Amino acid sequence: MDPTFLTIAELNRLYGQRELSPVEVTRALLDRIAAHDGKLHSFIRVTPEAALAEAQAAERELMAGRRRGPLHGIPYALKDIVETAGIPTTGHSKLCHNYVPAADAHLVTLLKSGGAVLMGKLATWEFALGGPSWDLPWPPARNPWNPDYLPGGSSSGAGAAVAAGFVPGAVGTDTGGSIRGPAAVCGIAGLKPTYGRVSRRGVFPNTFTMDHCGPLARSAEDIALFLQVIAGFDAEDPGSEDAPVPDYAAALTGSIKGLRLGLVEHWYAHGAHPDLPPAMSAAVEVLRGLGAIVEPVQLSSLRDYTDCKTTISIAELYAIHEKDLKTRPQDFGRILRNRVLPGALIRAEDYVQALRWRTVLAREQAMALKQFDALLTAGALGVADPADPNQPDRLVSVPSITMPFSVGGLPAIAIPCGFSRAEGLPLSLQIAAAPMAEPTVLRIAHAYQQATDWHRRHPDLR
């Protein structure tokens, strides 16, 4: 049996029936990575010996009837800003080329306890912001649907590796859309959980007040299974929320009848890829067909959300990287350097005003979520960008459709909802809900995927 595109849920079932073993799956996926990642560069480092050892341990326990949870024996990979004891963690940067952490990030500890099988560390934009860059020690990852295109960022390797069938799930991080963006342009699912839902301890910081860790996988069901293992309170993460972790899979009832969904159409109605609005309209009709009540809702502009988020981010980023920018600025990639240096000229009052504005914008979303169970919009404004080193930097010039829910700290998932006609590249739907309402987000995404098959389409890597 070829396990390449089996989901985490399917692997669990096949492990339970003893029709497939973690070692078989791990070997098959390692072979696939070896055969194809030379074109995609999704991994910075593959860890085959450790992966096989973890797979063998999982296999022994599963055969003995000791199942640790939904990721037991499941291969996964980590964005290379997540610290791993004894395994280099580079941030895809020359600055951390030889950095080997002494301890695992908290979420890695949880994944190890859950018996998951780490396959390696994944490409990212430099320090989860500067990319795509061609002047770093490792090349930028490419999009499995067409390697002439990029997989988005900053969890670029995670998006590419999951879409390519190298791993069924991966951990990414999302400050302004770095999980949802790659998920959107790679045709997979990616969840930015509520701020504080998943511990950030042991993960390179980007923006303390907006950093989130979360899963990328090929279905909403797999996202639920992955989140179950990594969600929870961590007293050593000052942003962590001490809230109970529900049974996420139990929320996947398949029914969304009567749910009220607010459609933020004005964010993508103008200036988006021409195939996006029709794809979104079709997705809305599917949801209506499932019994949801979809009505338009108006929020502030993407420009406002992007300005607010980016001002906060670059001020915090500069504080994080100030020492290195003053002593070895040439060791940063050009894109990261020119995105972070502006933080040196942000005044204290600019930063505080942006933080005050964030409260206003977040309250606007909270008000909308008193009327609606969830908000719908696009997962990206277009398809993947071409892999062109001469593309202008658009961090500030082009507003982001993922940043609003970063500003709000809300749970938001991107799932595929079609393909562009000209490029044949994925289009995406985004669903967000109130803080800690991951079950609602996952319930809607799962119901949509029960009625559609976009998530079952995969790139051909031949």
Next chain:
Amino acid sequence: MRTDLSHLPPSSPEEIRAMTCRAGLDLPEELMQQFIAAWPAFEAMVRRIPRNLDRAAEPAHSYRPLRIVRS
């Protein structure tokens, strides 16, 4: 009444150099030229931030002493 600073003229390359110097950065000329090209978009962004928020509007972070004690 204006609610932001977007009416201000963009900083000149000389002003950007001076601000960068005051921030304690001593960039090689090539990197300084890149930064001078990059800054105007960020400057325009920061100037679009509204300045007319209510006096009592709180920033979106708060100090929670219990969390510090617990960690």
